[in-house]
Amino acid sequence: MNRAAHSPESGKSSILLVDDHRMVLDGYTLLINAQPDLTVCATAASAPAALSAAGTSRPDLVITDLTMQGRGGLDLIKDLLAVLPGLRILVCSMHDEMLYAERALRAGAKGYIMKDSDGPTFLAAIRKVLDGGIYMSAQLSARVLDAFAGSRPRGSSSPMEKLSDREFEVFRFFGEGKTAKEIADQLNLSPKTVSVHRDHIKEKLNYTTSAEMIREAVRWVESQN
Amino acid sequence: MNRAAHSPESGKSSILLVDDHRMVLDGYTLLINAQPDLTVCATAASAPAALSAAGTSRPDLVITDLTMQGRGGLDLIKDLLAVLPGLRILVCSMHDEMLYAERALRAGAKGYIMKDSDGPTFLAAIRKVLDGGIYMSAQLSARVLDAFAGSRPRGSSSPMEKLSDREFEVFRFFGEGKTAKEIADQLNLSPKTVSVHRDHIKEKLNYTTSAEMIREAVRWVESQN
DNA sequence: CGCCGTCATAGGCGGATCGCCTATTCACAG
DNA sequence: CTGTGAATAGGCGATCCGCCTATGACGGCG
Numbered sequence: 001m002n003r004a005a006h007s008p009e010s011g012k013s014s015i016l017l018v019d020d021h022r023m024v025l026d027g028y029t030l031l032i033n034a035q036p037d038l039t040v041c042a043t044a045a046s047a048p049a050a051l052s053a054a055g056t057s058r059p060d061l062v063i064t065d066l067t068m069q070g071r072g073g074l075d076l077i078k079d080l081l082a083v084l085p086g087l088r089i090l091v092c093s094m095h096d097e098m099l100y101a102e103r104a105l106r107a108g109a110k111g112y113i114m115k116d117s118d119g120p121t122f123l124a125a126i127r128k129v130l131d132g133g134i135y136m137s138a139q140l141s142a143r144v145l146d147a148f149a150g151s152r153p154r155g156s157s158s159p160m161e162k163l164s165d166r167e168f169e170v171f172r173f174f175g176e177g178k179t180a181k182e183i184a185d186q187l188n189l190s191p192k193t194v195s196v197h198r199d200h201i202k203e204k205l206n207y208t209t210s211a212e213m214i215r216e217a218v219r220w221v222e223s224q225n
Numbered sequence: 226m227n228r229a230a231h232s233p234e235s236g237k238s239s240i241l242l243v244d245d246h247r248m249v250l251d252g253y254t255l256l257i258n259a260q261p262d263l264t265v266c267a268t269a270a271s272a273p274a275a276l277s278a279a280g281t282s283r284p285d286l287v288i289t290d291l292t293m294q295g296r297g298g299l300d301l302i303k304d305l306l307a308v309l310p311g312l313r314i315l316v317c318s319m320h321d322e323m324l325y326a327e328r329a330l331r332a333g334a335k336g337y338i339m340k341d342s343d344g345p346t347f348l349a350a351i352r353k354v355l356d357g358g359i360y361m362s363a364q365l366s367a368r369v370l371d372a373f374a375g376s377r378p379r380g381s382s383s384p385m386e387k388l389s390d391r392e393f394e395v396f397r398f399f400g401e402g403k404t405a406k407e408i409a410d411q412l413n414l415s416p417k418t419v420s421v422h423r424d425h426i427k428e429k430l431n432y433t434t435s436a437e438m439i440r441e442a443v444r445w446v447e448s449q450n
Numbered sequence: 451c452g453c454c455g456t457c458a459t460a461g462g463c464g465g466a467t468c469g470c471c472t473a474t475t476c477a478c479a480g
Numbered sequence: 481c482t483g484t485g486a487a488t489a490g491g492c493g494a495t496c497c498g499c500c501t502a503t504g505a506c507g508g509c510g
Contacts, residue, residue, distance in 0.1 A: 020341050021249070021340040021341050022252075022340075022341060022342070022343055022344070023249055023252035023253055023256070023340060023347070024246070024248055024249055024252055024340070025252070026251075026252035026255055026256065027247075027248035027249055027250070027251035027252030027253075027255070028248055028252075030251055030252070030255055031248070031251065045341070115245075115246035115247075115248060115249070116245045116246050116247065116270065117247070118247055119247065122248070164485085164486060164487085165486090166486075166487065166488095167486090167487095174436075175440075176440070177434075177436050177437045177439065177440030177441070178436060179434055179435075179436045179467095180467080180468090181466090181467085182434075182436075189487090189488075189489085190488075190489050190490085191466095191467080191489095192488085192489050192490065192491095193487070193488050193489055195467080195468070195469080196487085196488080196489080197487085197488095198468090199468095199469070199470080200486090209402075209404055209407075210404075210468080210469095211399075211402050211403060211404045211407075211439070212402045214402070214436070214439060214440075214443075215400075215401070215402030215439075215443050216402070218439075218440050218443040218444065219443065219447060222443075222444060222447060389456085389457060389458085390457090391457075391458065391459095392457090392458095405496080405497090406495095406496085414458090414459075414460085415459075415460055415461085416460095416496080417459085417460050417461065417462095418458070418459050418460055420496080420497070420498080421458085421459080421460075422458085423497090423498095424497090424498070424499080425457095435497075435498095
């Protein structure tokens with residue numbers, strides 16, 4: 001186990017925590033700092049803060065939530081890896097893994113764990129990722145292996161799987177009652193880009209009107225809560 | 226301040242924490258137990274566990290998340306109040322308050338705070354609710370006061386009560402994913418008329434954008450089974 | 451009975467948005 | 481190296497939105 005590559009002095013692996021809920025940051029910090037081999041070197045409550053903190057503190061591992069206000073967590077993963085290639089990222093989300101984990105791992109994360117995991121599971125995930133492994137639940141890994149095995153009962157799965165990451169993100173925003181313009185502002189895009197995404201979503205999911213698409217987006221977001 | 230009614234021995238106000246994310250529970254516990262006048266008497270990670278824990282530990286206050294798996298922070302509020310009438314409940318949600326706070330308060334909660342609040346704000350909310358007050362953000366209270374300012378022919382029923390028959394009809398059509406034009410065609414009206422109804426609905430229900438109104442319409446239609 | 455508030459209807463108008471088309475860049479697969 | 485798809489965004493005409501005004505109908509009220 002050679003975890004201490006970036007922490008020559010302490011011998012502890014340094015971790016950057018990213019979550020927009022302070023209480024969650026406190027909870028993680030409490031748990032992690034109680035471990036002899038781990039230490040929290042920085043925390044951040046937003047994507048920009050996370051990028052900045054990652055640049056200065058050079059953590060061995062970043063643990064991040066997926067859904068932060070504005071600029072989804074997937075973008076943060078990509079940005080972090082663009083700045084610090086090889087950085088290990090463990091996604092810790094409150095959302096059902098089936099819906100987000102695949103995207104997160106494809107974006108470059110090395111693990112996905114749900115927030116309702118208990119301490120030991122959580123620490124096991126951290127150490128597995130620090131050791132160069134990929135952490136995911138048994139269910140999820142089964143699903144991934146299944147997908148790689150070539151079995152394709154396509155169509156029975158969610159129609160949303162046809163959407164690209166960006167389209168999916170826009171879809172969710174529409175489901176939250178946001179205007180195209182509001183979404184554009186929040187993602188720092190031109191309204192035109194959002195409208196193109198909207199068009200593609202409509203086409204991929206076979207909706208004839210935007211109102212219909214929005215309704216289904218709202219229903220879908222509802223079903224996630 | 227007579228907060229210790231149910232905690233004769235310690236003099237501290239006892240709090241039951243409910244959240245399905247253990248890390249969140251840890252963070253809250255850390256903060257609360259550091260206060261001289263507050264103590265966490267129990268935690269629960271599910272609605273049934275919360276009901277059971279509330280019955281045995283008789284807390285002065287319950288702090289609960291709204292969205293737990295198995296559907297229903299709102300149901301938990303109602304169930305808790307059914308078992309322990311007069312119990313004070315502070316909802317601590319990660320969701321935009323505009324979307325859930327009203328429902329939570331109508332269900333009987335005495336406060337609503339977002340998870341990204343900092344410690345002092347959080348403690349202020351706890352103490353305010355323990356003292357018999359109602360805690361909500363300035364924005365939210367402004368919205369509530371605004372809504373109650375010009376209307377109370379009925380004590381407090383559905384917000385849709387304020388809509389005229391025609392407006393309500395239009396509202397439902399929007400909730401079914403219909404376009405303004407489609408609604409106009411179906412009701413043999415000019416699109417302009419429908420748009421005026423839409424404007425009035427937005428005004429009466431205090432929505433700032435049409436997208437927000439449509440989202441709530443969809444949610445309402447959904448809730449009608 | 452006349453007055454006022456509300457409802458339902460709808461037109462006007464300027465600016466915003468939609469729907470569709472095209473284009474550039476980039477990444478990745480074949 | 482070439483093609484496909486994703487992400488970004490501009491153009492443009494038609495449509496829609498948001499706000500204002502207006503008319504007729506109904507219903508309570510002094």
